Amino acid sequence: MRTIAHLNDNWRYAPDFKEEYLSSAFDDAAFESVRLPHANVELAYNNFDERAFQFTCCYRRELFVAGEARGQRMFLHFEGAMACAKVYINGELSAEHLGGYTPFTVELTGRVHYGEKNLVAVELDAAERPDVPPFGGVIDYLTYGGLYREVWLEQTGPAFISDLYARPTRERDGWRLEVAGMIDNAAKKIGACAVQLTLGGREGTVLSRDMPLALSGKAQQGFSFALDVGKIDVWDVDDPALYALTLRLVENGEALDETSRRIGFRTARFEADGFRLNDRKLKLRGLNRHQSYPYVGYAMPKSAQYRDAEILKYELGVNIVRTSHYPQSKHFLERCDELGLLVFEEIPGWQHIGGTTWKKVALNNVEEMIVRDRNHPSIVLWGVRINESQDDDDFYKETNARAHSLDPTRQTGGVRNFEFSHLFEDVYTYNDFLHQGNNAALSRPEKVTKTGAPYLVTEHNGHMFPTKKFDCEEKRVEHALRHLRVLNAAYGSERISGAIGWCMADYNTHKDFGNGDLVCYHGVLDMFRLPKEAAAAYASQGDGRVVMEVASGMNRGERDASRLERLYVFTNCDCVKMYRNDEFIGVYYPDCKGFPHLPHPPVVISDFVGGLLERNEGMSHSDAERVKRVFAAVVKYGDKSLPLRYQLEMGIAMLKRRMSYKDAVDLFFRYVADWGCESVTYAFEGYKDGHLVASCRKGPAPSCALEALPDRTELREEETYDVCRVALRHIDALGNPMTYSCETVAIDVSGAGERIGPRTVTLAGGSTAFWVKTKGKGSISVKVTSERFGEQTLTLASV
Numbered sequence: 001m002r003t004i005a006h007l008n009d010n011w012r013y014a015p016d017f018k019e020e021y022l023s024s025a026f027d028d029a030a031f032e033s034v035r036l037p038h039a040n041v042e043l044a045y046n047n048f049d050e051r052a053f054q055f056t057c058c059y060r061r062e063l064f065v066a067g068e069a070r071g072q073r074m075f076l077h078f079e080g081a082m083a084c085a086k087v088y089i090n091g092e093l094s095a096e097h098l099g100g101y102t103p104f105t106v107e108l109t110g111r112v113h114y115g116e117k118n119l120v121a122v123e124l125d126a127a128e129r130p131d132v133p134p135f136g137g138v139i140d141y142l143t144y145g146g147l148y149r150e151v152w153l154e155q156t157g158p159a160f161i162s163d164l165y166a167r168p169t170r171e172r173d174g175w176r177l178e179v180a181g182m183i184d185n186a187a188k189k190i191g192a193c194a195v196q197l198t199l200g201g202r203e204g205t206v207l208s209r210d211m212p213l214a215l216s217g218k219a220q221q222g223f224s225f226a227l228d229v230g231k232i233d234v235w236d237v238d239d240p241a242l243y244a245l246t247l248r249l250v251e252n253g254e255a256l257d258e259t260s261r262r263i264g265f266r267t268a269r270f271e272a273d274g275f276r277l278n279d280r281k282l283k284l285r286g287l288n289r290h291q292s293y294p295y296v297g298y299a300m301p302k303s304a305q306y307r308d309a310e311i312l313k314y315e316l317g318v319n320i321v322r323t324s325h326y327p328q329s330k331h332f333l334e335r336c337d338e339l340g341l342l343v344f345e346e347i348p349g350w351q352h353i354g355g356t357t358w359k360k361v362a363l364n365n366v367e368e369m370i371v372r373d374r375n376h377p378s379i380v381l382w383g384v385r386i387n388e389s390q391d392d393d394d395f396y397k398e399t400n401a402r403a404h405s406l407d408p409t410r411q412t413g414g415v416r417n418f419e420f421s422h423l424f425e426d427v428y429t430y431n432d433f434l435h436q437g438n439n440a441a442l443s444r445p446e447k448v449t450k451t452g453a454p455y456l457v458t459e460h461n462g463h464m465f466p467t468k469k470f471d472c473e474e475k476r477v478e479h480a481l482r483h484l485r486v487l488n489a490a491y492g493s494e495r496i497s498g499a500i501g502w503c504m505a506d507y508n509t510h511k512d513f514g515n516g517d518l519v520c521y522h523g524v525l526d527m528f529r530l531p532k533e534a535a536a537a538y539a540s541q542g543d544g545r546v547v548m549e550v551a552s553g554m555n556r557g558e559r560d561a562s563r564l565e566r567l568y569v570f571t572n573c574d575c576v577k578m579y580r581n582d583e584f585i586g587v588y589y590p591d592c593k594g595f596p597h598l599p600h601p602p603v604v605i606s607d608f609v610g611g612l613l614e615r616n617e618g619m620s621h622s623d624a625e626r627v628k629r630v631f632a633a634v635v636k637y638g639d640k641s642l643p644l645r646y647q648l649e650m651g652i653a654m655l656k657r658r659m660s661y662k663d664a665v666d667l668f669f670r671y672v673a674d675w676g677c678e679s680v681t682y683a684f685e686g687y688k689d690g691h692l693v694a695s696c697r698k699g700p701a702p703s704c705a706l707e708a709l710p711d712r713t714e715l716r717e718e719e720t721y722d723v724c725r726v727a728l729r730h731i732d733a734l735g736n737p738m739t740y741s742c743e744t745v746a747i748d749v750s751g752a753g754e755r756i757g758p759r760t761v762t763l764a765g766g767s768t769a770f771w772v773k774t775k776g777k778g779s780i781s782v783k784v785t786s787e788r789f790g791e792q793t794l795t796l797a798s799v
Helices: 302-315 330-339 356-373 393-406 445-449 473-491 533-539 612-617 621-637 644-657 661-673
Strands: 003-006 011-014 032-034 056-065 073-078 084-089 092-098 104-107 116-125 151-156 160-171 174-184 192-201 204-214 220-230 243-251 254-263 268-271 274-277 284-288 320-323 342-346 379-383 411-416 427-431 455-459 496-501 548-550 567-571 575-580 583-588 603-605 682-688 691-698 703-710 723-732 744-751 753-756 760-762 767-774 778-786 790-798
Touching: 073 084, 084 104, 092 104, 160 220, 160 243, 160 254, 174 243, 192 220, 204 220, 268 379, 268 411, 274 496, 284 342, 284 455, 302 330, 302 723, 320 496, 330 342, 330 356, 342 411, 356 379, 356 393, 379 427, 393 411, 411 455, 427 445, 445 455, 473 496, 473 533, 473 567, 533 548, 533 567, 548 682, 548 691, 575 603, 583 603, 612 621, 612 661, 621 644, 621 661, 644 661, 703 778, 703 790, 723 778, 744 767, 760 767, 767 778
Parallel strands: 284 320, 284 496, 320 342, 342 379, 379 411, 411 427, 427 455, 455 496
Antiparallel strands: 003 151, 011 032, 011 056, 056 116, 073 104, 073 151, 084 092, 084 116, 160 174, 174 220, 192 204, 192 243, 243 254, 268 274, 548 567, 567 603, 575 583, 575 682, 682 691, 703 723, 723 767, 744 753, 744 760, 744 778, 753 767, 778 790
């Protein structure tokens, strides 16, 4: 029977490579001891040399193979090695793999010494080689280096199931399950046998079948069969029902091998009038994701991959993610399956198409991606074109043909950024950067494609309006509004299946892009997955949790001339009530006129006076409305440039009220500008179905505390180490982040954990974060120290 041994511990690492490292006699005691996933170098957050990780390094590990393993098949699986790997077994080259985003396997059978230790050595080249995608041109992201995903050893009998692919199809009276796979019988030890199939779900075993199978003696033999399943729970974004499909290979009653896949039953189809999931039309609202993190690049374990999927689903409220611009961790995809988060997965590349060898690797990427991931119900589209590349008809005919032959159940897309591209894919996937704030939000599909093909916007915003978490408030709010304008346009067009924004989080990039510090500030989150205002704009479109983000600190000096013309509240509440120094101002409703197609338009507040003039100054309703119109015009145009119509309206009000000019000015500053008066605190309440569901207070407030908030307190050592993010926030007395705080904080981790990144960090936009990494089981002490707030200690547990 098949056994799995995880090999993520006890690796030795050297940041160079020499031929002598391949010898078992070489003493690697001076090498660094590392655990996988591992980055070949730890980088700074920004402003580093992008060539710092582009070198050839060496990983070594001893592997004891018991004598009882003689006669068995053995395979060493590498889930991701960036970028080009040569694997040596006992000094002999056993495999070479080009490209760092797809897995590969090395067979050890016949190459190892039984009953003794063997040496596995990996020569790993992280250079940007022009013969390997995505390299050859300049690319807007870094690829890092290292054995950044897991490694495991698989041992099987002489014959085993080497591939398993499940294709659920819907019939009139239920579901049918087509199962295809491959038997590896290279040892030619068996002939007649049987395959036992079991399908298990939430309520236990759904079906169990035995299918006879006659092996022909070939080293590789395919098999396929189909079963009627009947009525079954479907996989959906709101209820992602999953099933365990298990196949057992049996000969004369003896089990030779067993393997399982997790699958889901669902239909997914892009059509000319939109996307349908299980025959239900669903507008796609998503974000692109890079798999990179501060300091360690791609080298993060399962829990961090899970957490990104959870952030996208629960905190950002999206229903689809694009894995830009490469296949990503199997753990990320597994969590998308569990959460009901749709995925558009694509092959590695960015604009550049290389030569013959390069294209061969790209075609291998198509195959490796699809074979690894085609059982994931979350994946609804294969990206088989190099992102934003020019047309290459022969190449893209081949990538599409390869994809359809490997998986005839899913459609293909190919992301381009220009009109009238030659279309060989099933869906025209287009990066639309038309919107610049004051123009149309999206192009018309018929103008882009000149076809009736299904249409999906795969990027928008991004480099058109890069925004830092510590930019001025006006820019951060405009960043959020630009995303909402595009989403509104997508929701308003039946021809557009949806829009996937650029992007989830900020990321490191080459010097040719970004902000000059090797960071692209394109995310709705920063690199630590901490939110900008645009995050709330996305979150507010969902219904899973209550969202009410008042997109202003209500601080006078934040705005030009201390004027706030309008306030945006990103919320899924039915209405918002506002109070000024605890005096009720008014009730405000979503701006359905400005954003008619959004599920939840933002609440836009432009009246900051409400009924105060009537209650406090004794004005009639008509007089109060006239004065408020004038005050709003003063905010917009300034008192020196006030249009004549408003000057006349103010004159009428002054005459009726017998106000002097000074009285009018005093009134304006008391109720609108607040300049020269004590600061004002505003309170906001969100209501849903008549019930108070959210509240917050905004305004000038003194510094209060430095919060240290771990994502969780229990970490778990399983196949490898675990990590936990700890967010640091400087908050004021009202509980709001102090956006322009740049406190310096020292982080010390002891016990069964260690810190990822530098000891001393500085808040940016009033917050930052760091990750704690386990180094065994036990208690972890995390000490956070700042000059202003002193020392606080968190206790985590590694179990």
